[in-house]
Amino acid sequence: MQTKMWIPENPSDPKDASIQEAARLLNHQEVVAFPTETVYGLGADATNEKAVSGIFEAKGRPSDNPLIVHVSNREQVDLMVNHIPDVAYSLMEAFWPGPLTLIMESNGAAASNVTAGLSTIGIRMPNHPLALALLEATGKPLAAPSANRSGRPSPTKAGHVKQDLDGRVAGILDGGTTGVGLESTVLDCTSDVPVILRPGGITKEQLEEVLPHVAIDPALAGSESDKPKSPGMKYTHYAPESPLWLVEGEDDFFIEQLEQLKRDGQRVGVIASHELAGKLDHAPVIRCGSRDQLSEVAVKLYDALREFKRSEVDIILTEAFSEKGVGAAVMNRLRKAAVQVVSED
Numbered sequence: 001m002q003t004k005m006w007i008p009e010n011p012s013d014p015k016d017a018s019i020q021e022a023a024r025l026l027n028h029q030e031v032v033a034f035p036t037e038t039v040y041g042l043g044a045d046a047t048n049e050k051a052v053s054g055i056f057e058a059k060g061r062p063s064d065n066p067l068i069v070h071v072s073n074r075e076q077v078d079l080m081v082n083h084i085p086d087v088a089y090s091l092m093e094a095f096w097p098g099p100l101t102l103i104m105e106s107n108g109a110a111a112s113n114v115t116a117g118l119s120t121i122g123i124r125m126p127n128h129p130l131a132l133a134l135l136e137a138t139g140k141p142l143a144a145p146s147a148n149r150s151g152r153p154s155p156t157k158a159g160h161v162k163q164d165l166d167g168r169v170a171g172i173l174d175g176g177t178t179g180v181g182l183e184s185t186v187l188d189c190t191s192d193v194p195v196i197l198r199p200g201g202i203t204k205e206q207l208e209e210v211l212p213h214v215a216i217d218p219a220l221a222g223s224e225s226d227k228p229k230s231p232g233m234k235y236t237h238y239a240p241e242s243p244l245w246l247v248e249g250e251d252d253f254f255i256e257q258l259e260q261l262k263r264d265g266q267r268v269g270v271i272a273s274h275e276l277a278g279k280l281d282h283a284p285v286i287r288c289g290s291r292d293q294l295s296e297v298a299v300k301l302y303d304a305l306r307e308f309k310r311s312e313v314d315i316i317l318t319e320a321f322s323e324k325g326v327g328a329a330v331m332n333r334l335r336k337a338a339v340q341v342v343s344e345d
Helices: 017-026 049-059 074-080 086-095 129-138 158-165 251-263 294-307 327-337
Strands: 004-006 032-035 040-045 068-070 100-105 120-124 171-173 185-188 195-198 244-248 268-272 285-287 315-319 340-343
Touching: 004 017, 017 032, 017 040, 017 129, 017 171, 032 129, 032 158, 040 049, 040 129, 040 158, 074 120, 086 100, 158 171, 158 294, 244 251, 244 327, 251 268, 251 315, 268 294, 294 327
Parallel strands: 004 171, 032 171, 068 120, 100 185, 244 315, 244 340, 268 285, 268 315
Antiparallel strands: 032 040, 100 120, 185 195
């Protein structure tokens, strides 16, 4: 399969020629990658089982891992669910379009492989002009997980998508670098108290400005569901080419681990904050932002994970970050990506 690449001249206009061509392919059961404000998504007609199967095939994704459906308006939500709970209405009003996926009861309109056999479905409205223009041009909800090979770091640039999926997908819409850098927060709205299934671009603190209470799913603490209700709850995710070690502790402890690995003859790549990087006499180091600006770390994380190649380093060391705010999502991704956690405690 030849993968087409487009850079739309008018990325917010559904009538743009590139967007129209991408929509035509989607309406002919093909899969097309496109940018959202979080990461690039790999889209297919959410109501067509054959089209959606192309996502699983391109990504090498397990079939029991549900997909998030992207919509451009509330009417498309009504097409997918039995009813919209009051709590979901409040959250849509506060955070849509934006990086928040809401889990509701499915009415069966979505293809069965979208929901992985569950009675629920995850839906969000992306806050990206090109994504919204494509959805409008296609005229259908799009199932769209991240546009990478399963298990790899999610793509924040069109080049990342091409690196993983060239020849596997019909096309890639290039909208530049994404803004949030981490996937959406997934919130289960089917229980009395909404439950965060995956931390992401909307923080628990932000949600609790709208809701009286939000719970965190126990799976985020390590236990895993046999039938995950959300992407990212099962299987290896976000892994770079070389093994990633997550170091939890003070800067001096991090430096000790780095020096020991170097004495052992390991070629080590480092992902660090500006604060830690300034203390290191080592190369290569990728600075991913300040500890005081975790939103910057979130934006740069996946790009950093993709930077080191197996031919260049044997091990990647990364520091741990505060889990306040969006730091919860950063640490969730790092723990999923790490093959080893080294703790000072």
